[in-house]
Amino acid sequence: xxxxxxxxGPVWKRRTxxxxxxxxxxxxxxxxxxxxCFKLVSDKTIWFFVTDAGAQAQDMASxxxxxxxxxxxxxxxxxxxxINIATLGTALALVIAVPIAFLAAxxxxxxxxxxxxxxFVIVSSRSINSLIWxxxxxxxIGPGILAGVIAIGLRSVGFCAKLLYEAIEEIDxxxxxxxxxTGASGAQQLSYGIVPQxxxxxxxxxxxxxxxxxxxxxxxxxxxxxxxxxxxxxxxSTLAWTQVSVILLVILATVIxxxxxxxxxxxxxx
Amino acid sequence: xxxxxxxxxxPSIWKKPPLIKRGWLRWSLWFGAAIYLAIGFGTLEVxxxxxxxxxxxxxxxxxxxxxxxxxxxxxxxxDGILESIWMTVISTVAxxxxxxxxGLGAAKNLAPKPVYMVCRFxxxxxxxxxxxxxxxxxxxxxxxxxxxxxxxxxxxxxGFYAKLLAEDIEDMDPVQAEAxxxxxxxxxxxxxxxxxxxxxxxxxxxxxYRLDINFRxxxxxxxxxxxxxxxxxxxxxxxxxxxxxxxxxxIIIAIVMGLEYASGYLRQKVQ
Numbered sequence: 090x091x092x093x094x095x096x097x098g099p100v101w102k103r104r105t106x107x108x109x110x111x112x113x114x115x116x117x118x119x120x121x122x123x124x125x126c127f128k129l130v131s132d133k134t135i136w137f138f139v140t141d142a143g144a145q146a147q148d149m150a151s152x153x154x155x156x157x158x159x160x161x162x163x164x165x166x167x168x169x170x171x172i173n174i175a176t177l178g179t180a181l182a183l184v185i186a187v188p189i190a191f192l193a194a195x196x197x198x199x200x201x202x203x204x205x206x207x208x209f210v211i212v213s214s215r216s217i218n219s220l221i222w223x224x225x226x227x228x229x230i231g232p233g234i235l236a237g238v239i240a241i242g243l244r245s246v247g248f249c250a251k252l253l254y255e256a257i258e259e260i261d262x263x264x265x266x267x268x269x270x271t272g273a274s275g276a277q278q279l280s281y282g283i284v285p286q287x288x289x290x291x292x293x294x295x296x297x298x299x300x301x302x303x304x305x306x307x308x309x310x311x312x313x314x315x316x317x318x319x320x321x322x323x324x325x326s327t328l329a330w331t332q333v334s335v336i337l338l339v340i341l342a343t344v345i346x347x348x349x350x351x352x353x354x355x356x357x358x359x
Numbered sequence: 360x361x362x363x364x365x366x367x368x369x370p371s372i373w374k375k376p377p378l379i380k381r382g383w384l385r386w387s388l389w390f391g392a393a394i395y396l397a398i399g400f401g402t403l404e405v406x407x408x409x410x411x412x413x414x415x416x417x418x419x420x421x422x423x424x425x426x427x428x429x430x431x432x433x434x435x436x437x438d439g440i441l442e443s444i445w446m447t448v449i450s451t452v453a454x455x456x457x458x459x460x461x462g463l464g465a466a467k468n469l470a471p472k473p474v475y476m477v478c479r480f481x482x483x484x485x486x487x488x489x490x491x492x493x494x495x496x497x498x499x500x501x502x503x504x505x506x507x508x509x510x511x512x513x514x515x516x517x518g519f520y521a522k523l524l525a526e527d528i529e530d531m532d533p534v535q536a537e538a539x540x541x542x543x544x545x546x547x548x549x550x551x552x553x554x555x556x557x558x559x560x561x562x563x564x565x566x567x568y569r570l571d572i573n574f575r576x577x578x579x580x581x582x583x584x585x586x587x588x589x590x591x592x593x594x595x596x597x598x599x600x601x602x603x604x605x606x607x608x609x610i611i612i613a614i615v616m617g618l619e620y621a622s623g624y625l626r627q628k629v630q
Contacts, residue, residue: 119452122448123448123449123452126444126445126448126449127445127449129441129442129445130442130445130446130449130505130506130509131506133442133504133505133506133586134501134502134504134505134506135502135504138501138502139501139502139506142500142501145499145500146500149496149499149500169402170402173399173402173403176395176399177396177399177400177403180396212612212615212616212619213612215615216575216611216612216615216616217608217611217612218575218576218578218579220491220579220582221578221579221582221592221608224582224593224596225420225596228420228596229413229416229417229420230409230410230413230417231409231410231412231413233409234403235403235410238403281375285375304487304489305489307489307492308489308491308492311491311582311583312582321492325495337488337492340487340488340492341487341488344487345487
């Protein structure tokens with residue numbers, strides 16, 4: 090904040106002149122970076138296809154309506170598979186994430202090196218997308234739902250463990266100390282001092298991740314890991330656009346329902 | 360004298376209070392979960408023979424990953440990484456630029472009802488579909504290459520950023536907004552001096568976070584033809600060059616870790 094004295098009296102300004110300069114130079118630098126990056130991307134773009142996009146979109150839209158509603162009967166099983174992939178994957182992730190979270194939390198970790206290792210596991214699981222996990226798992230254990238479940242599980246471990254260890258680090262230590270004062274063993278402290286405090290966070294995290302996983306499991310089929318993505322891939326590659334629109338609507342409905350369910354459950358917990 | 364005070368009537372065993380207090384709800388949830396797990400596993404259709412074949416295959420696969428080989432495909436890896444970075448930068452900037460008007464419109468305390476409904480609908484629509492599906496359609500419309508990835512990631516960014524921006528505006532302190540309004544500020548001045556300073560710190564943090572997400576997602580849009588490191592990764596998998604694939608994965612992890620540190624540092628700084 091600055092007050093600048095002019096001939097007609099002091100004027101209030103948000104920044105001093107120097108701050109103003111720095112502010113605009115930062116904007117200029119950011120704009121330059123953006124323009125440079127855009128140029129590099131545009132060099133790799135065939136602009137004819139881009140200018141053609143409007144006509145393409147119109148063409149595609151005209152092929153997608155009316156949706157072929159009878160196709161929905163072929164979709165019940167893939168939807169069930171998709172929900173299974175998300176749910177079982179989340180369960181798998183939670184089973185792995187709980188011990189890792191306890192190893193990664195500052196106040197429960199046995200040793201700093203163990204903590205570093207646990208944090209590395211968390212980061213690597215989080216940085217690799219479930220689709221890439223699925224790509225690898227399909228190569229190892231073959232295409233199918235199991236690959237999808239494990240891919241979702243491995244991807245979610247990092248997310249769940251990260252949020253969970255943050256919850257563990259934020260607990261009220263005095264309660265743990267009170268349990269300790271009764272002469273409780275380490276395991277008893279864990280189960281009576283720490284676990285009750287993180288239970289609501291745990292439930293919230295699992296429902297939250299389940300909701301995300303529903304969304305992610307809809308596309309795992311693209312690399313062969315089961316679920317409704319298989320039908321999407323098949324319909325797109327056979328140019329059956331009326332089926333594609335049904336599948337997209339089904340995905341939309343599934344996601345909305347799962348979001349509603351998770352919001353209800355989280356509301357009930359918190 | 361009644362016997363209510365005799366020690367006998369006090370429970371001698373203490374049990375932890377359960378998370379869900381209503382007994383019937385707790386038990387029916389457990390029961391339902393058990394039934395679901397049974398049916399879920401029943402319909403999993405695991406080909407155990409294929410899985411058991413997969414274990415030695417997996418070992419071979421893992422041994423093919425080590426040691427990671429950065430150098431034999433270094434040129435295409437570098438190309439892919441750089442393409443991903445450009446794509447990430449421009450899609451984050453474009454996405455955020457688009458989400459500012461949408462986010463302002465989707466805030467209940469700022470926008471009139473019709474605008475609010477339209478903007479909420481845009482947010483919901485762009486949030487529903489995963490980046491990969493958006494990328495499939497972007498590739499169909501705009502052709503192969505990073506431009507399609509850019510479009511897909513920008514749309515996904517709008518869904519994420521506009522929603523959080525709108526929520527943050529709805530949570531802002533109305534007293535400050537009132538104070539600016541009472542000085543006779545116009546709508547734009549009001550947004551610029553009352554709303555923007557309140558939401559800015561959190562929004563900068565979220566912008567960096569979204570940059571991080573977009574980089575991670577840029578590895579995936581490549582799988583469906585959207586350019587970037589994902590395309591390089593898919594090629595490496597298709598050619599069974601698992602050592603190059605391992606190198607790419609490690610580079611992705613390293614960059615994401617770096618971005619995460621940077622975003623944590625920046626968020627601490629602005630808040």
